[in-house]
Amino acid sequence: MEAVDYLAEERRKAEFDVEEMKIVWAGSRHAYEISDRVSRLVASDPVFRKDNRTMLSRKDLFKDTLRKAAHAWKRIIELRLSEEEAKTLRFYVDQPAYTDLHWGMFIPAIKGQGTEEQQQKWLPMAYKMQIIGCYAQTELGHGSNVQGLETTAKFDPQTDEFVIHSPTLTSSKWWPGGLGKVSTHAVVYARLIIDGQDHGVHGFIVQLRSLDDHSPLPGITVGDVGMKFGSGAYNSMDNGVLRFDHVRIPRNQMLMRVSQVTREGKYMQSDVPRQLVYGTMVYVRQTIVSDASRALSRAVCIATRYSAVRRQFGSQNGGPETQVINYKTQQSRLFPLLASAYAFKFVGEWLKWLYADVTQRLEANDFSTLPEAHACTAGLKSVTTSATADAIEECRKLCGGHGYLSSSGLPELFAVYIPACTYEGDNIVLLLQVARFLMKTVSQLGSGKNPVGTTAYMGRVEHLTQCNCEVQRAEDWLKPSVILEAFEARAARMSVACAKSLSKFSNPEEGFAELSADLVEAAVAHCQLIIVSKFIEKLQQDIPGKGVKRQLETLCNIYALYLLHKHLGDFISTGSISPKQGALANEQLRLLYSQVRPSVIALVDAFNYTDHYLGSILGCYDGNVYQKLYDEAWKDPLNETVVPDGYHEYIRPILKQHIRNARL
Ligand SMILES: CCCCCCCCCC/C=C\CCC/C=C/C(=O)SCCNC(=O)CCNC(=O)[C@H](O)C(C)(C)COP(=O)(O)OP(=O)(O)OC[C@H]1O[C@@H](n2cnc3c(N)ncnc32)[C@H](O)[C@@H]1OP(=O)(O)O
Numbered sequence: 001m002e003a004v005d006y007l008a009e010e011r012r013k014a015e016f017d018v019e020e021m022k023i024v025w026a027g028s029r030h031a032y033e034i035s036d037r038v039s040r041l042v043a044s045d046p047v048f049r050k051d052n053r054t055m056l057s058r059k060d061l062f063k064d065t066l067r068k069a070a071h072a073w074k075r076i077i078e079l080r081l082s083e084e085e086a087k088t089l090r091f092y093v094d095q096p097a098y099t100d101l102h103w104g105m106f107i108p109a110i111k112g113q114g115t116e117e118q119q120q121k122w123l124p125m126a127y128k129m130q131i132i133g134c135y136a137q138t139e140l141g142h143g144s145n146v147q148g149l150e151t152t153a154k155f156d157p158q159t160d161e162f163v164i165h166s167p168t169l170t171s172s173k174w175w176p177g178g179l180g181k182v183s184t185h186a187v188v189y190a191r192l193i194i195d196g197q198d199h200g201v202h203g204f205i206v207q208l209r210s211l212d213d214h215s216p217l218p219g220i221t222v223g224d225v226g227m228k229f230g231s232g233a234y235n236s237m238d239n240g241v242l243r244f245d246h247v248r249i250p251r252n253q254m255l256m257r258v259s260q261v262t263r264e265g266k267y268m269q270s271d272v273p274r275q276l277v278y279g280t281m282v283y284v285r286q287t288i289v290s291d292a293s294r295a296l297s298r299a300v301c302i303a304t305r306y307s308a309v310r311r312q313f314g315s316q317n318g319g320p321e322t323q324v325i326n327y328k329t330q331q332s333r334l335f336p337l338l339a340s341a342y343a344f345k346f347v348g349e350w351l352k353w354l355y356a357d358v359t360q361r362l363e364a365n366d367f368s369t370l371p372e373a374h375a376c377t378a379g380l381k382s383v384t385t386s387a388t389a390d391a392i393e394e395c396r397k398l399c400g401g402h403g404y405l406s407s408s409g410l411p412e413l414f415a416v417y418i419p420a421c422t423y424e425g426d427n428i429v430l431l432l433q434v435a436r437f438l439m440k441t442v443s444q445l446g447s448g449k450n451p452v453g454t455t456a457y458m459g460r461v462e463h464l465t466q467c468n469c470e471v472q473r474a475e476d477w478l479k480p481s482v483i484l485e486a487f488e489a490r491a492a493r494m495s496v497a498c499a500k501s502l503s504k505f506s507n508p509e510e511g512f513a514e515l516s517a518d519l520v521e522a523a524v525a526h527c528q529l530i531i532v533s534k535f536i537e538k539l540q541q542d543i544p545g546k547g548v549k550r551q552l553e554t555l556c557n558i559y560a561l562y563l564l565h566k567h568l569g570d571f572i573s574t575g576s577i578s579p580k581q582g583a584l585a586n587e588q589l590r591l592l593y594s595q596v597r598p599s600v601i602a603l604v605d606a607f608n609y610t611d612h613y614l615g616s617i618l619g620c621y622d623g624n625v626y627q628k629l630y631d632e633a634w635k636d637p638l639n640e641t642v643v644p645d646g647y648h649e650y651i652r653p654i655l656k657q658h659i660r661n662a663r664l
């Protein structure tokens with residue numbers, strides 16, 4: 001059999017209806033149709049070509065990004081694309097650009113923190129892209145500690161203006177995407193100072209560049225922070241540095257939904273919580289969870305298809321060697337990642353719902369679910385991005401040597417993805433926020449206030465800290481109630497143990513710092529419980545299509561038991577399960593790998609990714625890997641000449657040195 005036929009053969013083995021699974025993956029038939037149409041539109045448009053991206057110089061890459069962003073905007077207008085279609089287009093264009101921050105942070109910041117009047121003034125211009133904005137929060141000296149920002153906004157009652165200033169080197173804004181070379185405006189986070197009194201960090205709309213010739217306005221120093229990790233990758237983005245030298249803006253450019261400054265310089269707070277100033281981060285963290293499932297599914301699609309094509313060892317009587325996907329070690333590394341992609345997809349959908357719900361409540365001045373929304377978005381952002389970054393590197397290794405080639409698509413995907421563990425909140429810093437939320441929840445147990453939402457299980461803490469797992473045979477691990485209880489017991493016991501240890505410290509902040517490593521582990525356990533429970537909830541829905549639900553059940557079990565196996569220490573040391581039950585879970589996991597094996601190619605086909613989007617020779621749909629690798633090699637600029645540039649200067653003299661030496 002030719003390499004090109006391997007995947008066709010695999011597709012025949014699928015035990016479910018792939019077309020129906022495509023709809024489940026997309027979220028709805030409507031979303032599937034948009035995704036399918038827009039991905040083909042992008043793939044067939046030469047402007048969106050990206051196969052040469054890692055070869056471009058920084059300047060050429062940046063100009064290529066500007067060209068793509070302008071072309072995308074033109075197509076959005078010409079084709080009258082809806083917001084959903086436009087977002088899908090951006091996703092398939094697959095090149096980080098200033099527009100991500102304009103649509104993803106600048107506009108949401110004004111929507112979330114601006115008054116009605118401010119929204120009416122700024123949003124129409126922003127929607128038409130008559131102004132382009134970014135989100136300028138982080139500084140050279142402070143990122144995680146938002147309360148430590150140094151940029152000042154002093155109110156001048158004489159002129160009814162704020163004076164924005166960068167008092168120190170460390171107060172220089174540093175990192176904002178789109179700031180370096182493109183944004184005309186920014187939402188700038190600065191300390192509000194009135195009459196010498198510091199009112200903490202607030203957001204201000206500041207114009208940075210002239211709308212006529214794009215030059216920086218007086219008092220503004222702005223540029224790009226320089227090359228980042230990897231070739232291509234996030235270097236298409238102009239992350240920027242910005243300093244203010246007493247830049248004046250009108251008073252009405254402070255975002256005033258949360259607090260206001262009057263003409264007389266009086267500081268007033270609305271009855272909305274001050275944490276709403278952080279609202280844009282909650283919004284973006286939620287989108288990052290869905291992005292994790294996209295990045296992970298892309299890497300998994302590449303590694304799965306290649307693993308079915310690649311053969312090593314095991315030839316019998318001159319027959320073909322073994323497909324590497326049939327090695328149990330390959331399966332135990334790859335299949336949990338496939339299951340994770342589906343798990344992150346479903347938890348991302350749920351988080352989207354949670355965010356919509358909290359937004360609706362905020363509009364009605366109900367702030368009760370804000371702390372939970374913050375904990376869920378922070379925790380799930382952290383757990384899904386860390387797992388995805390590790391998984392992309394694992395997929396590279398699963399593809400052996402060829403995974404290291406740029407044309408595998410994996411090195412660039414890794415380079416572009418890993419900052420997700422840092423931006424929108426360093427993952428450890430965010431898990432510590434979850435831990436604070438959990439400790440608060442535990443401390444309120446027994447106070448008559450029942451925990452709700454994702455911490456509702458804590459309401460059964462007495463049972464969960466005493467219950468015994470009922471598993472006696474490997475197949476008992478297939479019961480959703482058994483899995484759920486094991487994860488709940490582990491999470492509850494880890495949180496309660498941390499709370500007990502904390503109570504021994506006379507200074508709770510000191511205790512929190514001392515125990516922070518354990519607290520992070522408790523937070524991870526809580527977040528993994530959320531992901532597992534949302535996967536199980538998804539399976540309670542009516543899911544049509546032959547065999548679709550069954551495959552999802554298998555994936556759900558793989559995801560849960562893989563986590564259980566990986567964190568066996570937690571489960572056993574908390575007494576949530578016994579060592580024997582841990583061994584049975586692993587036995588069941590092996591059976592599940594065999595069960596899902598015939599369908600794995602179809603399960604990655606269900607992502608419905610075009611070859612253009614995948615950008616990987618190893619992952620192409622037809623599986624014609626070797627011919628494509630061979631052809632691609634000859635396209636490398638080094639192969640433009642047979643004898644390389646530099647031969648006469650640097651190779652020949654070495655080769656000929658014995659002639660020179662002989663003459664001496
Ligand atoms: C048409 C095309 C469309 C395309 C769209 C494409 C979209 C693409 C999107 C773009 C995606 C990626 C691009 C990446 C760009 C990156 C941007 C950034 O990185 S922006 C900068 C992000 N910075 C951070 O995340 C900083 C992290 N730090 C913090 O968030 C805080 O400072 C924190 C949480 C560490 C708090 O520290 P501290 O202890 O000092 O807290 P406070 O005293 O300030 O507050 C404590 C109190 O508040 C609660 N809290 C904290 N944060 C929040 C929040 N976000 N929401 C609600 N509540 C919050 C906290 O729990 C405490 O509560 P309490 O009850 O007092 O315990």
Ligand SMILES: Cc1cc2nc3c(=O)[nH]c(=O)nc-3n(C[C@H](O)[C@H](O)[C@H](O)COP(=O)(O)OP(=O)(O)OC[C@H]3O[C@@H](n4cnc5c(N)ncnc54)[C@H](O)[C@@H]3O)c2cc1C
Pocket residue numbers: 101135136137138141142143144145174175176177234239419422423424425426427428429432516
């Ligand atoms: C590609 C990219 C794009 C970005 N885009 C933007 C943007 O558009 N706008 C913007 O404003 N910002 C942006 N940022 C900045 C980003 O939000 C910050 O880098 C991020 O919040 C982390 O902050 P930091 O750099 O200060 O890290 P630090 O906080 O300095 O982290 C350094 C180390 O210290 C640890 N640490 C810090 N505090 C604690 C603590 N309390 N307890 C335990 N450990 C701790 C961290 O875990 C980490 O290991 C971007 C960053 C990147 C990389």
